[in-house]
Amino acid sequence: MAKSIIQLVDELPEDNITVKVLKALDFVAPGEWNNAIGFDLTITHFTGETDPKIIQRIRDRAAALYLDPAQGYQGAVQLYQAIDKADVAMGTVALANKVSEKLSFLSFLGNLTPKAETTQTIDLLLKIVVEVIAFCKLNGIPQPNPQLFANSLAKNYHNAGLIRMVALVCIDGLLPLGPNFLTKIHVIIQGINPGNIAGNPLFSGIKDQIPGETTGDRLGFVHQCFSAIEGWMNQLIAKTGLTPEGIFNHLGNFIQMADDNLDFVAAFLDQTTNYYEHTGIQTVAQCLVLEAYESLQAEGEVLRNNDLDNEDLRGEGEIEFSIGDMVEVWDKKEEDWYEATIRKFKVKKDKPRYYVHYVGSGSSEDEWIKEKNVRTGNFEEADDNGYAVGQKVKVWDDDEEEWYTARIQKIDGAQYRVHYLDEDDLNDEWVNLDEIC
Numbered sequence: 001m002a003k004s005i006i007q008l009v010d011e012l013p014e015d016n017i018t019v020k021v022l023k024a025l026d027f028v029a030p031g032e033w034n035n036a037i038g039f040d041l042t043i044t045h046f047t048g049e050t051d052p053k054i055i056q057r058i059r060d061r062a063a064a065l066y067l068d069p070a071q072g073y074q075g076a077v078q079l080y081q082a083i084d085k086a087d088v089a090m091g092t093v094a095l096a097n098k099v100s101e102k103l104s105f106l107s108f109l110g111n112l113t114p115k116a117e118t119t120q121t122i123d124l125l126l127k128i129v130v131e132v133i134a135f136c137k138l139n140g141i142p143q144p145n146p147q148l149f150a151n152s153l154a155k156n157y158h159n160a161g162l163i164r165m166v167a168l169v170c171i172d173g174l175l176p177l178g179p180n181f182l183t184k185i186h187v188i189i190q191g192i193n194p195g196n197i198a199g200n201p202l203f204s205g206i207k208d209q210i211p212g213e214t215t216g217d218r219l220g221f222v223h224q225c226f227s228a229i230e231g232w233m234n235q236l237i238a239k240t241g242l243t244p245e246g247i248f249n250h251l252g253n254f255i256q257m258a259d260d261n262l263d264f265v266a267a268f269l270d271q272t273t274n275y276y277e278h279t280g281i282q283t284v285a286q287c288l289v290l291e292a293y294e295s296l297q298a299e300g301e302v303l304r305n306n307d308l309d310n311e312d313l314r315g316e317g318e319i320e321f322s323i324g325d326m327v328e329v330w331d332k333k334e335e336d337w338y339e340a341t342i343r344k345f346k347v348k349k350d351k352p353r354y355y356v357h358y359v360g361s362g363s364s365e366d367e368w369i370k371e372k373n374v375r376t377g378n379f380e381e382a383d384d385n386g387y388a389v390g391q392k393v394k395v396w397d398d399d400e401e402e403w404y405t406a407r408i409q410k411i412d413g414a415q416y417r418v419h420y421l422d423e424d425d426l427n428d429e430w431v432n433l434d435e436i437c
Contacts, residue, residue: 005066006059008077009039009285018273024251025166028240029333033163033279042285047293048346048353048368061292062285072137073284079130079137080280082205084273117177118196121188124172126202127276128225131165133209134280138287144211144221146228154232155331155338156358156365160282167275169233174244175269182230189226194219290366297344319345319352321374329356330373330394335403335437339377372405372421383411385433393418393436403437 003011013019014037022033036042043058044050066073132149135141141148157165173181194215197203203218212218236242321327321342328337340356343366347353352371372392379388387393387408394403395418406418414433419425 002074004063005073005077005281005285005288006039006063008281009037009042012037012278012281018275018278021171021251021269021273022163022167022275022279024253025163025170025247027250028166028170028236028242029162032158033160036282039285042282043289043293046286046289046368049293057296058289058292061296062288065288065292066284072134072140073288076134076137076284077281079134079206079209080284081277083127083130083202084275084277117184118188118192119200120172120176121185122192122197122200123202124168124177124185125189125222125226126200126206127168127172128229129210129222130202130206130276131168132225132228133206134283138284144209146221146225149225150228150232152361152365153229155334156361158365158367159286160279164276164279164283166236167279169236170242170247171269171273171275173233174237174242175247179243182234185226189223192219197222294343319347320371321345321354321376326377327354327356327374328377329358329369330375330403332373332403335394337375337377337437342374385414387411387416387436392421395420395431396435396437406436 012035014035019035022035026033034045036045039059039062040055043055043062047058049055049058065071129144132146133144135149135152136144139152153165177184197219198215207215207218210218211221323342323344325342327340327342329340330337339359341359342354343357344355345352346355353368354371354374355366355368356374357366375392379391382388382391389408389411391408393406393408393416395406396403404420406420408416409419409428410417412430415430416433416436417428417430418436419428
């Protein structure tokens with residue numbers, strides 16, 4: 001009998017080789033991944049709820065949603081599990097046991113054989129395909145759509161989903177194939193014989209879920225998936241300065257490595273980690289928790305955030321936005337504002353937080369946002385640059401290399417007088433157009 005989502009989350013390891021590798025990759029996406037262990041802690045993490053009765057209701061609803069055949073949750077988990085089973089198909093239980101005893105590359109490293117570049121490329125491409133299909137299942141999209149996935153990846157992928165894609169680039173791309181792996185993939189995929197991919201065990205397991213009547217048609221879809229996110233992968237590498245050697249050095253902070261032959265390192269990680277399954281289960285759990293929580297709120301089963309007592313909204317905790325408002329949300333990594341709608345809100349330590357849904361994205365990307373990172377986008381009397389008095393903006397500080405939240409008080413041509421939130425009026429200042437966003 002298949003395990004429930006609660007069992008799957010509760011059984012995730014708190015610390016093993018997979019967790020160490022994912023923590024090592026935090027330098028690529030700082031603070032994005034939190035190895036939340038236990039279903040109840042996952043509920044609290046994504047909803048802020050601590051009441052045991054409410055947590056139990058969310059658990060029960062999430063468990064029911066997971067078992068509902070009309071939902072795509074079980075199918076997504078099966079895909080994430082399938083990809084890692086294919087990676088360890090070479091039978092390396094003994095190696096994994098040795099690693100659990102002593103996290104070090106010893107003489108047995110010489111017994112590993114890195115995958116051929118064509119095999120490695122096929123595995124990487126199929127992982128991308130699995131991510132596209134799973135994304136569409138989780139967001140209720142009937143047919144796998146690489147472009148919708150690519151749009152969400154570029155704008156709204158966070159948490160376990162983002163670290164999974166980072167690991168894909170690092171562990172399945174840069175380490176085994178080198179810094180020019182994107183170019184290599186283009187060359188290899190053009191020359192792949194449909195017969196080569198038909199014999200891949202993962203492809204055999206998921207081919208019925210890949211659009212197309214023939215292996216050639218399905219290979220065309222694989223190519224579409226890669227093309228859709230190639231730009232994102234290239235941008236990630238350029239933005240972070242990722243190199244195979246840099247990844248190896250960060251991994252060395254967690255795992256003692258006595259060999260710097262990077263394709264062997266990649267073979268080792270392929271056979272001893274299950275990062276796709278681990279983070280995939282966490283992604284599915286997040287989606288389930290959020291859907292369960294929202295459905296219970298809609299039915300009045302838990303406290304609706306807009307029913308908070310007025311005394312809870314005192315002082316700086318006053319609510320600026322209402323449920324259903326169209327807003328703009330600041331993305332620190334992209335350094336830009338994105339359109340969203342307010343789904344709910346709460347006050348924590350006298351500070352409002354808003355649960356937002358990004359326009360054009362699935363519900364799995366919904367998240368809690370601090371008030372300082374939410375603003376209205378409707379200003380009728382905006383200047384030629386799109387700014388208006390009273391508008392919330394981000395101001396760049398060269399010395400601190402940080403964006404600070406402020407409101408525009410006055411406008412004089414291309415200069416703006418701003419008041420920084422939570423700061424004295426003495427800190428008000430004039431800034432130039434190129435210093436605000």
